């Protein structure tokens with residue numbers, strides 16, 4: 001039946017669906033080469049240096065990269081039995097945590113050499129520094145707050161999305177009082193309010209994933225200070241992407 005009512009409906013529907021067409025959530029601004037042997041576990045940009053920590057036993061490193069070329073300018077190895085995880089810069093030092101070794105390594109930021117080791121309970125996944133405290137993930141839905149000097153726990157919060165615990169929070173980034181986090185084995189980055197633990201935004205980065213089936217997951221997020229841009233990459237990915245997220249609101 002071809003009545004004008006159907007025509008009006010069809011036109012209205014078409015208009016509606018174009019209006020609802022989602023803006024791409026992530027906009028790629030630049031592609032930077034990334035060492036494909038780097039099993040990226042930590043990424044942070046400070047004073048023009050891109051710091052990267054890598055994982056896997058016998059392959060874990062702490063690196064300083066030139067963020068415009070991706071060139072590795074300095075690299076130190078972790079002990080063979082250590083599995084490196086997140087990193088964060090605090091003043092003149094860097095904290096690098098380990099997956100199941102129960103040890104956080106404090107490093108000199110210039111030389112990347114070890115200064116001190118501190119023990120902690122449980123697993124280490126991601127870490128960031130919000131200017132006041134360290135915020136660390138451990139594979140559960142918990143974020144632990146720590147003193148940036150002693151590494152001692154000062155508190156914690158449970159992370160939830162739509163009321164459900166969100167586990168496997170991986171590489172972290174502290175930005176303007178919020179915590180951005182990779183979610184392990186997903187193409188998602190979430191933004192968490194550490195005051196409540198609630199996820200306030202979820203971003204889909206599946207469009208960045210290399211087609212090569214051998215490459216591992218999205219992991220690594222570094223805010224570019226003074227901008228609303230980020231560098232993101234993945235474990236063994238050939239590219240670091242400079243991106244902007246839409247709807248950061």
Ligand code: DDQ
Nearest residue numbers: 041055085099124125170184
């Ligand atoms: N984590 O980074 C998500 C915390 C752990 C990653 C574990 C990856 C295991 C790979 C094991 C490969 C063994 C050759």
Ligand code: CA
Nearest residue numbers: 043172173221
């Ligand atoms: Ca980071």
